[in-house]
Amino acid sequence: MPDGRLAAGGRLALTTFTVAPLRAGRVDRSTAGTAMALAPAVGVLLGVLLGAVLGVLGAVAPPLVAGGVTVAVAALLTRGLHLDGLADTVDALGSYRSGPAALQIMRQPDVGPFGVTALVLVLLLQAASLAALAGRPWPALLAAVAAGAATGRLAVSWACRRGVPAARPDGLGALVAGTVGPVTLAGLSVGVALLAVPSVPGRPWQGPLAVAAALAGTLLLVRHLVRRVGGITGDVLGAVVELGTTLFYLGLVLTG
Template identity: 35%
Template sequence: MKRGLEAAAAAFQFLSRFPVKSGGDFSPELLQRSTVYYPLVGLAIAAVVWPAAYLSALLLPPFPAAVLVLMLWVWLTGGLHLDGWMDSADALLSYRSRERMLEIMKDSRVGAMGVIACVLLLLLKVSLIYTVIDEKLWSTALLLPLLWSRWFMVAALSGWPKARQGEGLAGQFHTLRGREAGLAALLAAMLSVLLALLNPAVLMSPFMAAFLVIPVLSWIIGKWTAQRISQRLGGLTGDVYGALNELLEALLLLAVVLLHRLLL
């Protein structure tokens, strides 16, 4: 029990700004055990973001409410994944050699492509939050994208080689295997079932399909993207894991909005 709590606390400390304390030493062994709880961190962030969106919508017009909610969303993650998104965009969209792309990712400065990619991503997210607020698409399915995007980070950590063996943040997870990804998937599935049960109206509607589609989409989109990037870099890096999370968050939320329009 103590080891599990320590690992869960490490996951929250690593991926979020939640005030969680742990006696862990952030050793590679603890970091690897903590990956099992990544979906729980995603759910916790979503459980703050969407109630905040609902409350903001009671006081403000949809657009300023959406912007404030996005600010909260970014703050809760500490911008960790956005940083990876920008660095990955700078490198992968430079169309340079593998070695040069890895050097660009290590550079602390942000280039033009990183800024453009960040602006476009944030515009997509704020437009989706606006749509949720404006059309009152409230459902526990909104929590799924943040949950399953973080599960795929665990799948990517264990399923593809590291571009820099033993180097950088990704090097801390170099011995991670499929067991952690399987346990994270089991936790994500259990949490998804719980979310469906908490929203009985969804169980009796066609929108129940979202609880099946989102996990499948997270795997299909994530696998295709990770495979393409791995082919170019010879593996994945810490920045790429963050970029995968940002991409999946946005596209899975887009899928939830589309499914709501198509099915209800």
């Protein structure tokens, strides 16, 4: 991969998945593919920061408060874009419409009852799961939160794999659809699974299993959305981030 494309892709990944105040650089499908491949690495950076926030707060505040504040910080660091995508996607699915009619619902600026319900549930589950992780040793805590954020972005890489179409001829979905190849996906998946190994002390298998379960859930969602709306959009990618992260956290805490 040429150095120029890697740098441009890294800049695009940071500006897409975080509030990093970087200038917009080159934006084309080649750069977009690099950005989607680097998405899990951006997740690791975010996760380490959020894990530090959770660890510090967990030492001075009740676990649920620490978890709630950490979720709020995550929303601030991502401009709430993924949450907005989740709400829009669930509203479209809840309408029981398909094709252009469902896409039109995604475009609307307001949030309907299905979207609000999805936001409340996801934020509650994330805060409660992080609260359960707050008391773990620092190495496990940082690994868990970093792997959770990386898993959500790894799900985006998978959503952008070859063979998955864009729902519209314009927008973020059209730019990134089909840009990530199978070899890259395999390497990214192994890397995130290894990152998750220390997440649960004494159970090295549980973290990688949580990664696999989260990916399975997001792949099912993408498959359903391809049938309903014709492919992926920027909103779909946001929904995938939040669902993947939430499922990973649940996979770590449901069995202790």
